Amino acid sequence: MFLLRRIIIILLLLSFYSSVNAKEKEELLFYIGITMIKPVEELAHKFEKQYNCKIKILQGGSQDLYESIKMSKIGDIYLPGSVIYRYRNLIDGLLLDGKFVGFNKLALVVKKGNPKNIKASLLELTNEKLRVVLGNEHSGSIGNASKKVLRANNLYKKAMLNTSFLAPDSRNLTKVIIENKADLVLNWYATTFWNENKDFVQALELDDKYSNKSKLVFNLLATSKNKDLSRKFLNFASSEEGRKVFYKYGFLNDKDLKEFDKVSF
Missing domain, CATH: 3.40.190.10 (Periplasmic binding protein-like II)
Incomplete structure (x- = not known):
């Protein structure tokens, strides 16, 4: 592909x-x-x-x-x-x-209004009650950045096991939230500012030490x-x-x- x-x-x-x-x-x-x-x-x-x-x-x-x-x-x-x-x-x-x-910088991204009451914590990516999608490290910077920050916090394996599938890039990560195919993604914070996204998704901002600010x-x-x-x-x-x-x-x-x-x- x-x-x-x-x-x-x-x-x-x-x-x-x-x-x-x-x-x-x-x-x-x-x-x-x-x-x-x-x-x-x-x-x-x-x-x-x-x-x-x-x-x-x-x-x-x-x-x-x-x-x-x-x-x-x-x-x-x-x-x-x-x-x-x-x-x-x-x-x-x-x-x-x-x-x-x-x-x-990274942020947790959820549906507008945060209907699942998800916390601004990387631990939520391991929550088995949530449908989680992460970025693919082989196709985009979002996947590389996600892997790096999750490994640094000893969450990579748990988060990957809890991931429904991998999205190729930041646009597709936003898309799975909008199309209700996921409850939670780890994506670039700036994507939530786009006009076509801001009415459908919202960012749960992470502290700088967890956001892999690049x-x-x-x-x-x-x-x-x-x-x-x-x-x-x-x-x-x-x-x-x-x-x-x-x-x-x-x-x-x-x-x-x-x-x-x-x-x-």
Whole structure:
């Protein structure tokens, strides 16, 4: 299934690459983890108007996108749901400059109104009375982050045994709550801010030590054919205007904004 998704992505990439060569307007290709798609789309629209260019966005699970970049050798910018991909890059050499733009953090997500009266505790993922769904570590950053925090709290095996099935990414984790296929998921906090989700789901916020708060970093790809324009977008995304957009979608809070310029990665 994962291989099929990557093949489809690569076919789309090849189609995009052909269209770029046929046009004079500068175009950029972004790989964006699903959770961050909303702020990136908003910033991309503003950037297109300012620089008279066209931005194509491919969204998906962070791992699937990373593998697609490796296989296709096409694209300009990559934003995964975790900074861990910059460490993997030490071997692959795919990622160049980076710009910090916010944080991804975990939260328990339930149906709006919390009808099951679920507590804001990771222990609830082991509650056999609840239908629990977790993310798949092999397809998206949410699965990796979930595994990491559950292992750190000695809950991974119990939670996995109590899981009905694994969802490939953050979007599908939200979907199972909305479609009443699950009572509880561990998902990215920011997904509950989306307009299409906020009337149906709600987050039970975890303390920072349990939320696996991860830095979000835009990465310039070594495969980019327009590095100058790509760097301009990276600077725009981390500017005051960009920060406001990421704040609006739950990736920054007031404390994060004050300390923004001190964050290293």
